[in-house]
Amino acid sequence: MAESIIVTTGASIEGYSIHEYLGFISSQAILGSNFISGIAANVADVARKDTAKLEQCREDAENQLIKTAKKKGANAIIGMSMTYAPFEAGSFGIIVSGTAVKVNKIANITDNVHKEIYVSNYYTRLVPRPVKVVLDGNSQSINMKLVCYNYNHEDIQALRCDVEYTNLYDERLVIKNVDFVFSENINLSVIESDFIQSKVSPNDLLLLKDAKITLNKYATPRGVYACNDVPLNVTLSSRRLQALKEKRGIDAVEKYKTDGMIWTCNCGHVNEAGSEECIVCGRKQKDIMTKTAFNYEEMIDRMREKEYVVEIKDVLMQYIKEIDSGVRLELLEIMESGLQYEKTRGNMKETVIEKVEKVFEDASSKD
Template sequence: MGGNGMLITSGYNFEGYDIVNYLGHESVQVVLGTGIFSSFDASISDLLGTRSSAYEDKLNLAEKAGKEKLMEKAGNNGGNAIIGLDIDYTTFTNDVIAVIVGGTIVKVERKMPEKEVKKVCSMEYNTTVPIRILESLIVYQISTDKMFLRLYGKNYSDSKVKGLEVKIKIETIFNDIVEIPEMTFADICESEEKEIVTEYNNLKLENNVFKLIKSVSVQMMKYVTEKNEIVEIAADQYKKIDLTQEQLTDIRKIYGNDAVNRAYKSDSGWVCYCGMENENKEHKCHLCKREVQVEALRPISMNDSEGTFCLYDHIDYIENLKNAKEIYDYLEKLNCTDVYFNGIILAEIKKLVDGERMYGSMKRSAIIKLKELYEKE
């Protein structure tokens, strides 16, 4: 890129831009007096294996001046870019060289994106069904002026899914609800980890809705198993996730893509990260098969108390960090107001961070220290 934002290239296009107008070829000349650095002197210096830096500096300055003059001419002609840049040299006498800089002046515009994409978490879940829709990917294809929807989910059952019939509810930033009462998906891929992805389906909405989307809820009405069994689902069995999109995204970074909240103690047992109610004697969730340290769980009201720190609310995420430095940075961002947390726990982890400069990653030591300090509290 040249001065004043002018684009310039020896090629004939710019990535990410369209040429909308060709304004003609132009050239400028810069005359250079070489003085004592004659062509004879330059040839002698080459034979001796040295280079005349002063001579080269003059040529570089002339090229730069030529480009600046050409860009100025391009701007005066209404252009904002130059393609096909070419630099030539001609000698008038032994001591005078002309640098000729030429190119085609054009006007360019940044390309419009071919599509816009928005991925949002589904804000409802149902623990009575072994299939769960987790996220919706909405694509607005500008060239066709159409929107398309793809669903991502989790299959907790042993039987693969062949088809889905769903109801879509879209909430806008104005809190308006747009409903699509029925949409079917018949081309569904399932990974070894039991994650499912649907094909893209045409989303018949007014295009101005795309930029207004705040959240999406997907309710399965029916699904078809690989044995061609059709399972119908009652709409009143769905529960709303009482979090914002941002809060749910953060929860899922820690506990997994199917999490709807932290695990917590309930009146009759405990509730898993996936939202499934389990009995106290069980340490593995009925639905998602997670193994949970039930004795470490607390009631939801305690989990949500402002300023408190519960290690087991964060340990799954911490286990995936690389070193003590990442653990310290994560803990610091929690903005916990607990005195013991700030005065003791953070200080001890900081010591391990300092030790990593000499001993390498101390992730395991940091996790052990966290557990020791948390149990002392």
């Protein structure tokens, strides 16, 4: 038989969902002339005459049908049927037909699944800030809700937005004009929408890694407000973003930084140096200033430019005197361990850098 493809006489395939119908297809295979004597011969007569030749004819017809399906981009055929028929000049053949389709394997989800994805873009002015998408479901359907930080403490009734998901293959799924309704919110600072049905399939859910939200408009008892601003993208990795939110609050998107003229708040808003608190979220500058003067992110960026642990260690040694003595030994142990493992397990660059980042994040969380 031709290259493997799912073939069934039914209208569906257990364990798979039909993604796209590609149309009706058919093929035929004809036995040589004079295979049957007389145009009135029936199938029973033929079957008794030469079963082996009939079987070969059937396989030829089915193989041709599969080739036709694959040319259309199908990976399955449903509703396949087979008909034995006499042709002209005493020849006999088989006609095979079906519908070419594209199918996706359904994820083996027997229990409810739950996934939360932090939103990786944000607005710097006083509009409802989407901070997290929550997805719940099973093998049949996925529902979702939106969590927002409400700086103005307004009674948000509904919010219309575009939702963009990115999966592990960096493929994007964009869902336009999604309406989230907020019917019950006692806490006006962090508001959660009602669950709505999502267009994300169970298979897609397992692969999602990122979500971006673009606000179109939102409704309050005072009126409907359009949002034409372009959101900014979060620059932190998903792991570092999660760590920041756990430490500084669910609306946090940036680490505090200053150049003496301006300072960037955890909410992402850039404030004048003379401002003691952020004009968007109200955080006080003195409360979010890091107690560690050492800028480890600059060191991490330089480490990422290197290829091997021995080079990464060289970068560390250039900064070692600036690093708090409480973490120096731990960092050196990470380097030595990385050097040893790299001899037997291959490149350890990403693992070592990840451990170095975690050391500083843990130290920062204790400040």
